[in-house]
Amino acid sequence: MADASVFIRMYGTFTCSDSETGDVFPLTGKTAAMVALLASAPNGRRTRSWLQDMLWPRSGWQHGRASLRQSLAGLKRTLGPKHVSILGANNQEIWLNLDLVSFVGSPHEGVLLEGLNPAGADGFEAWLKDQRRRIVAGLDSDIRSNFRTLPASPVPQPEAASEKVQRFTKLRPAIAILPFSHATSDQIDPVFGDMIAGDLSRMIARAHGIDVISHLSCRSTGFLNADLERLNTLYGVDYVATGFLRDARGQMTLDIEFTDSASGMIVNTKRFSRSSKDWLRGSADILQEIANYIVDSLFKGALRDIRTKNTEDVASHSLLMSAIALMHRQDLASVLRSHKFLESILDQRGPSSLAYAWLAQWYVLFLAQGWGTNIEDEKLAARDMVSRALESDPDCSFSQVMDGVVSYQLERDYEGASVTFEKVLAENENNAVAWYWKGIKYAFEGDGQQAIAYTDCGRRLTPLDPGGYLYKNLSATAHLSGRNFQSALDLANESLSLNRHHASAIRAKIIALNGLNRFDSARATAREMLQMYPKYTIENYLSAHPAAELEIGQEWAQALESSGIPRR
Structure with a gap:
């Protein structure tokens, strides 16, 4: 490494000084903020559009570019x-x-970029508050690799500890899963509750858009002895999962409470009961069930906020969780509210990779339902959202996955999508969403064997969000491609049991029934679909479906038409 030319101080008052003379360069306001943003990037690089959004969000594109x-x-x-x-x-x-x-x-020398608050830089303000919160909570941050003096376990400073976390600029809700206690029993190893909580923390950490406080932090004395208010203000914890284990006659039960740390209100409670042997073996299905409960409770808490408060009074992370939940209901009124909430997030806190990526997902699902009215414009909007998402954070894996999804779902760029998905999976082989969508790309190309293999990997990892119906249907589509029509039918029915409005699952059911030569049932299901979506036609299907020009797409279109879906 070459000798340093400048010294940059990021904690306490920001300074940039000449390494030879020690003179401090007179950087102030947005110029200082720009240097700090560049210095905090993993490779020192930021796009011009991202810097504009961060520092000049109110100036408009031309004036912002000129100011930069x-x-x-x-x-x-x-x-x-x-x-x-x-x-x-x-x-x-x-x-x-x-x-x-x-x-x-x-x-130890002060708060990150203390006192750096350039006027009108709403995006920078939101970014800075989020970085400070993550450092105090001990979460990974993109700045950690650059600031080599940052200790592995940051010590909260008085300035940071006294600063209340701003719920209206933080987009990722933070969950703490405290080690589970146990009622008086000689049969339960006192370490057992700690092990379960640790396994759950690691499992839920795979979910997109959710921060999980590290298990080591949750075990610390200071964390365990803190009340809800301190957990919320000092560590930035939004929700806390606590629980008690009991053992009786070979059956072990876990009673969990999921609590909103800001209000102190219990969002949800549930009892899980299995044989002691299942618990001790660390059975994956019981852990998955508990993880699903915790994440589901998070979405319920967000929706409760939306029902009881005005939108402008709801924290950004609750708006995002509500938008995701409503998007996946797949009825038009809920989906339109979802879009409104995602736009509110961007108005409220400025550029956000996650918000832009979920807007891209929104357009994909919206068009798949056949609701598009200006299809080409809506496809362009989806691509624009992906571009903004990647500009805001090129390393966000969910944004990268959405880049691949838009490439082949809306633009029919199969090769580009394949490269994107392989890149994501090379970096994180536990990315369930990438496994699913890569599998569907194979399904549309007619490679049923690969499609089933990839979606099966996704099913084993099980994404933790309200899109369970969607992932069931993606698996059904893979089995349709492999001509496993009974499996496809079973999965389509499972998808519809979770969300009866999902048009793609109804289509999969019709095609599967047709493939099983159950033509009367296929026609009956087609009539049900037309009652739900009276304007749906084969032409609608072919205009929006990514496999329309491929052999498998034509085969599916023929099955739909023979079952009673009108041509036009």
Whole structure:
């Protein structure tokens, strides 16, 4: 590594100084914030559009771009000759050469970027508050790899501890699963409740858009002795899962409470009971059932907030969870409310990779239901959302998955989608959503064997969100491609038992019944579909379906038409 040209201090008052003379460069306001944003990027690079959204969200595109150019020019003048080696830019990106930057200071010296609050930079303000919260809570942060002096277990400072977490700028809800206690019993190992909580924490951490406080943090004395208010304000915890284990005559029960830490209200309670042997073996199905309960309770808590408060009074993370839940109800009124909430999030907290990615998912599901009225414009909107998502956070795996989904679902770019999914799975082989969508790409291409293999991997990992009906139907589609019509029918029925409005699952059921030569049942199901969606036609199907031009798509269209779905 080359010798550092500049020193940057990120904790306490932000400074950027000359490594040779020690002189501090006079950076203030948005120019200082821009340097901090570049320094905090894993590779020192940010896109121009992302920086504009962060620092000049109110200026409009042209004025924002001009302001960014002026700020960049001013920074070059301030750095003098050093800017040639330290700072780089092209039409899309601006970057710092991190090999020539040395980070000084530590969290013990003050709050991250203390006092840096440029006027009108709403996106930067939201980003900074989220970074501070994550550091205090001990969560991974994209800045940790750069700030080499940051300890593995950050110690909360008085300034950070006294600062109440701003619920209206935080998009990812944080859950703490405390080690489960046990009622008086000689039959239960006192370590057992801790092991279950640890397994659940790791399992739920795979869910997109949810922060799980590390199990080590939840075991600490300070965490266990903190009341709900301190957990909420000091550690940024939004929801807490607690529970008691009891053993009686070979049956072990776990009673769980899921609590909103801000209000102190219990959102949900449930008892889980299995044989002691099942618990001790760490049976995956019981852990999955508890994990589903905890995540489902999170969505119920968010929907409760929406029902009892005005939208502007609801925390951003509750808006996101509510939007996801409503999107997956698949009735038009709920889906339109979902879109409104996602837009409210962006208005409330500025650019967000997760919000943009879920908006892309929204357009995919909206068009799949046959609700599109300006289909080409809505496809372009989906691509725009994906582009914004990746600009906001190129490393967000959910945004990357949505990039692949939009590529082949809406743009029929199968090769590009395949590359995207393989990249995601190479980085994280536990990404259930990527396994499912890659499997569906194979299904549309007529490779039933690969489609079933990939969706089976997704089923084993089981995504934790309200889209269970969707994933059941994706598996059904894979089995249709493999001509396993009975399995496809069973899965389509399971999907419809979770969401009877899902048009794709009804189509899968019709095609499966047709493949089983149960033509009367196929026609009856087609009539039910037309009662629910009276304007649905084969032409609608072919105009929106990603496999329409492929052999399997034509085969499915023929099965639908022979079952009674009108051509036009």
